[in-house]
Amino acid sequence: MITDQADEDLMVLYQKGEVRAFEVLLSRHRRPVYNFILRFVGDKETAEDLLQEAFMRVIKGAEAYKRQAKFTTWLYTIARNLCVDQTRRRKHRKHASLDAPMDSSEESGTLMDVIPGNEMASDRKSVNKQLHETMQLAIAALSEEQREVFLMREFLDMPFKQIADVVGVPENTVKSRMRYALEKLRLELDEYKDLAKAAP
C-alpha cells in the first residue's frame, strides 16, 4: 500500500511521477505543518498562505530531493524558513495594537481580552480557553529562536538532532535554547500554575 510507505519512499515515488504519493504526503503532513506555522506566526490566514507556499516549494524542489535526507527535516526547514521570513517582514510593520482584533472573524476578541485578568474563570471551559490563550501569548513572547525550538520539540516531538538540522545550529545550541524557552515560559505562566492545576 502506498499509504503505508515511508515519507522518503513516497517522495521518491513522486519524483518518478506518482501524484498519489504526493497526495499521501500532503494528507500526512498538512495539519502538523499548518499548526507549526500557525503557532509560529500566530495568524491563521498567514499560516494558510505559508502552508501552501511550503508545499509548493516541495513540489518545485522535488527533483533536488535526495533519498538520504529525512523528509520531515526538509519539509520543516522549508516551513521554518518561510516563518522566519514572514516574521522578519512583519517586524518592519507596526506592532499590533492590543485593541486590534486577533482574527478576521467577528467573534474574535482582542489581545486585551485574552490576557487573563486577576479574577478566576467561572467554569472549566473558560479556564481552558484562558489557559490556552495565555499559553499562546507566552509562546508568542518567546524569542524567534526559542520559539521555533520549543514548537518543534514540544508540539512536533522532534529529537534535538533533527531540530538542529532544521534550524541549522549545533545540537547543544538547540538544547540551550530549549532550556531558556522553558524557563521563560515557567516565569510567564507562574501566576497561572493554580489555574493549570485546575485544567483537565
Added chain:
Amino acid sequence: MTSAGDDDRDDDAQLRQLRAVWVSMRDEEPSDRGLAALMAAAREKASELEHAAQPSWWQRVLASLRRPPVLALATVTVLLGGALIITQRRADMKADATATSETSADSNVVERSDRERAESVPGAQRAGAGSTAAAAGSAAPTAGPGAAPPAPAPVEPTLAKPTAEVTAVVTEKEPRRDPKATPKLKAPTTGSTPTAQPEFAVRPDDDAPAPAPAGAGEAGPRGGMAGSSPSLAIAQDEAPVLSDSVTSDPGTATRPKPKKPIARSAPPPIEGEDRQTTKDESAQVGGNTQPTLDQLVTQCAAAAARGDCAAVRVLAQRILTRSPAVYKSRVAPDAAIKRCLPSTAPNSMQ
C-alpha cells in the same frame, strides 16, 4: 506530547502542569483554500518528473551494455579480435621477412651475375671451346642428353623454407662475417654419409668433379665459387635444391679443397633432372661461361614445373635483369611460372 529518547527535560511538577496545558491545546485544521491549486501544481510537476525520469535512448543503451552477458560478449570479442590482430601481424611480419630476404637474394644474384659477366669475358677467351662445353653443361639438369625425366617435386606449401634456402645460398657467396648468425645451418663436414645427407649428393656443384676445365684453375667447386665461377652461380641460383646444412657451411664454402669422395662415391637417388649430376654439368662448374637466356628460361620453367617457386623467382629476376623482352615473351606468359610469381611481380620487377 512526550518527547523522544533524547529527553533531558526539566520535568519538575510545574513544568509538567504547563506541558499538560499546551498538550491539551487542540491542533487547528487548515482550510482547503488553495488545496486544488496545490494538487494541480503537483500533477503538472509529476508529469514533468515522469517525463524526465524516463531514460533517453543512450541511457538505455548504456544500461544494456552494463549487463553481464553483454560485458562477457564484449570481453570475448576483444580477446578474439586481439588474437586475430596478433596472428595477422605475425603473418605480415613473416611475409615482410620473406620479402626482405628475397630482395636481398635478388640483389645479390644480380650483383653476382654482373660480376660474373664481367669476369667471364676473359675466362671465355681463355677457355675457348671448353667454356662453351661448360656452358652447355650448365643446362644439363634440364637439357642434358642423359638427363632423367623430371621428377615432380612436392610443391612447397610455404615460402619460408625456400626463402631460407635462397638466403643461405646467397650468403654463402659473400664472405661470412658472423657464422653464429645462422648456427642452425652448420653442416657436418666429415664422416657424414651420403645417405645421411641426401641433399649433399643432389647438389650439382657438390657433385662436380674436382678437375676443372681449362681456365678454371681451382679444383673444387667451392674454390670455383670463390673464384667466381659463373657455372657455380647457376648452381646457387638453383638454391632450393641445396641443403641448408651443406650450402651454408662457412668452412665448406670457403674451403678450396675438393669435396670428399663420399659424396661422389655413393650418390643418393636422383630426384629430378635438375638435381641430376652429369658430366656436362660437372664440366661447366669450373667454366667461366655465363648461362644463356635460353638456359635460364629453361631452368625457370623446370623449377616452376616442380613447384620450386623460390628458384623460379630468382631465375625470373635474373632473366628480367638481363632481358626484359625475353622475360615478357617467354617467362611472363608461362602459367606455371606465373603461379610462382606474385601478381605484381612483373611491375615490381621492372
